[in-house]
Amino acid sequence: MAVRDLTKAYGAVTAVDHISFSLAQATTVALLGGNGAGKTTTIAMLLGLVVPSSGEVRVFGADMSRDRTAVAHRLNFQSPYVDLPARLTVRQNLTVYAGLYGIGNVAERIAYIAQDLQIEELLDRATGKLSAGQKTRVGLAKALLNAPELLLLDEPTASLDPDTADWIRRKLKQYAKARGATLLFASHNMAEVERLADRVILLDAGRIVEDGTPADLIATYGKLTLEEVFLDVVRGRVREPLERPEDEALPARRAS
Amino acid sequence: MSAVTATKGGAEPILLPQTGVGASLRRIFALVKRYIYLLRSSGVRLVELIYWPFLQMLTWGFLQKYLAGTASPLAQAAGVLIGSVLLWDILFRSKIGFSTTFIEEMWSRNLGNLLTSPLRPYELVAALSVWSVIRLGVSMVPVAIAAYFIFGFNLLDLGLPLVAFFAVLVLTSWSLGLISAGVILRYGLGAEELAWSLAFLLLPLCCVYYPVSVLPDWLQWVALALPPTHVFEGMRSILLHNTFDVKELWWAAGLNVVYLVAGYLTFSWFLGSARENGTLVQLGE
Numbered sequence: 438m439a440v441r442d443l444t445k446a447y448g449a450v451t452a453v454d455h456i457s458f459s460l461a462q463a464t465t466v467a468l469l470g471g472n473g474a475g476k477t478t479t480i481a482m483l484l485g486l487v488v489p490s491s492g493e494v495r496v497f498g499a500d501m502s503r504d505r506t507a508v509a510h511r512l513n514f515q516s517p518y519v520d521l522p523a524r525l526t527v528r529q530n531l532t533v534y535a536g537l538y539g540i541g542n543v544a545e546r547i548a549y550i551a552q553d554l555q556i557e558e559l560l561d562r563a564t565g566k567l568s569a570g571q572k573t574r575v576g577l578a579k580a581l582l583n584a585p586e587l588l589l590l591d592e593p594t595a596s597l598d599p600d601t602a603d604w605i606r607r608k609l610k611q612y613a614k615a616r617g618a619t620l621l622f623a624s625h626n627m628a629e630v631e632r633l634a635d636r637v638i639l640l641d642a643g644r645i646v647e648d649g650t651p652a653d654l655i656a657t658y659g660k661l662t663l664e665e666v667f668l669d670v671v672r673g674r675v676r677e678p679l680e681r682p683e684d685e686a687l688p689a690r691r692a693s
Numbered sequence: 694m695s696a697v698t699a700t701k702g703g704a705e706p707i708l709l710p711q712t713g714v715g716a717s718l719r720r721i722f723a724l725v726k727r728y729i730y731l732l733r734s735s736g737v738r739l740v741e742l743i744y745w746p747f748l749q750m751l752t753w754g755f756l757q758k759y760l761a762g763t764a765s766p767l768a769q770a771a772g773v774l775i776g777s778v779l780l781w782d783i784l785f786r787s788k789i790g791f792s793t794t795f796i797e798e799m800w801s802r803n804l805g806n807l808l809t810s811p812l813r814p815y816e817l818v819a820a821l822s823v824w825s826v827i828r829l830g831v832s833m834v835p836v837a838i839a840a841y842f843i844f845g846f847n848l849l850d851l852g853l854p855l856v857a858f859f860a861v862l863v864l865t866s867w868s869l870g871l872i873s874a875g876v877i878l879r880y881g882l883g884a885e886e887l888a889w890s891l892a893f894l895l896l897p898l899c900c901v902y903y904p905v906s907v908l909p910d911w912l913q914w915v916a917l918a919l920p921p922t923h924v925f926e927g928m929r930s931i932l933l934h935n936t937f938d939v940k941e942l943w944w945a946a947g948l949n950v951v952y953l954v955a956g957y958l959t960f961s962w963f964l965g966s967a968r969e970n971g972t973l974v975q976l977g978e
């Protein structure tokens with residue numbers, strides 16, 4: 438995936454401001470930022486749900502604002518803000534999406550995914566009657582149906598209890614490792630980012646203000662946790678002056 | 694949660710070809726299947742599909758029976774009332790079937806999943822169209838049968854033109870459905886009322902219960918520019934005079950092509966506009 442000079446403006450409001458990055462295969466990357474930092478808009482542009490004002494997103498070589506459907510079967514997506522139809526059973530929902538993604542061995546694949554994500558006992562229950570944790574696992578089942586090479590996740594563990602959240606994170610890590618898949622997820626959960634991500638792209642006011650491994654960022658800012666780094670960034674504090682060469686000036690920060 | 698375990702010997706997904714007619718048909722069928730599942734999940738929905746057209750048919754059927762029993766000059770004309778109601782319901786129910794099924798995707802916050810899947814916009818439209826016809830069948834066939842047994846009105850008496858009437862009305866309903874869906878996509882569920890009311894705009898104009906000649910001259914041109922007007926004129930001609938002018942049907946078919954193209958372009962334009970304005974993301978939240 439390559440994102441070049443991506444910008445999205447809604448009238449006078451710039452949600453995403455000239456960001457560029459690329460994702461190497463088999464990496465797990467976190468888009469980190471506070472509310473309104475531009476994470477969801479960025480993911481929406483990567484998915485082709487929102488057309489950029491300028492710049493471009495290329496996924497597997499396809500321009501996502503023009504040619505999304507050419508590569509849509511190679512990626513998938515999960516978000517707590519999007520649901521599967523509540524009245525359909527889990528099996529019915531997965532069957533419909535297996536058809537949409539062009540999966541030939543539907544029953545076999547659903548059985549495998551259900552076993553893998555421990556949702557076998559949920560398959561014949563109405564999706565709307567599941568708990569938040571169960572819904573997340575079912576949403577993940579839909580997202581993994583086509584074994585995507587690129588998986589985009591918007592707050593994958595939002596509103597889950599710590600135990601379930603931890604289970605989901607381990608499952609995602611296992612999937613990425615086993616498949617050599619690339620994961621890009623948006624989150625404001627610092628512990629999650631530290632545990633899951635190989636690389637963090639920190640957004641503030643629509644701009645990339647940091648890009649590095651969690652360990653590097655913590656070291657660069659002279660902090661103990663990523664959460665402390667995040668607080669410094671969103672509150673507009675500059676990092677320790679001696680810890681970075683002078684010629685690498687920090688991007689402009691929002692006033693605290 | 695129990696421990697995360699790697700399942701051995703897992704089934705790899707066998708990905709079928711993603712392009713071509715076969716792939717398109719497969720995706721359309723997958724979505725139609727979703728709507729069938731939805732209808733099967735609720736007996737209330739099934740009953741509701743038949744309930745309103747059945748009530749309509751009863752009301753107008755009894756009125757027709759009353760008028761037919763009087764010496765009123767309206768008695769003869771009254772014979773076409775049930776026919777008018779049933780044909781109007783084909784247009785109305787098909788339009789509602791198209792629009793509400795689309796709105797259902799927004800209510801269930803599923804549109805984000807659909808629009809990030811390999812489904813093409815024209816396949817979504819095709820699935821909604823196919824489903825509107827299936828829904829129409831579920832809704833209208835029992836009502837047409839009931840009209841025969843209760844009032845002795847046999848819709849099949851319209852003969853072969855009935856098939857053409859049906860096609861014209863369904864095609865018009867898809868044009869209206871596309872416009873409603875596009876507006877709702879762009880402006881959100883706040884514009885939902887349009888889905889219900891757009892067809893009613895046609896009710897006085899396409900002369901469901903009276904001939905075109907009743908309208909003022911200038912309004913007759915507007916009426917004749919609407920495909921359903923030719924259907925209702927044709928139905929009256931068959932039932933009252935036992936004649937049928939095929940030219941009426943050709944007019945309706947030609948107009949439908951124009952309306953369908955305009956409907957699809959409108960839908961595509963609103964979809965593009967929703968992607969520009971970010972409303973597709975807001976729909977999910």
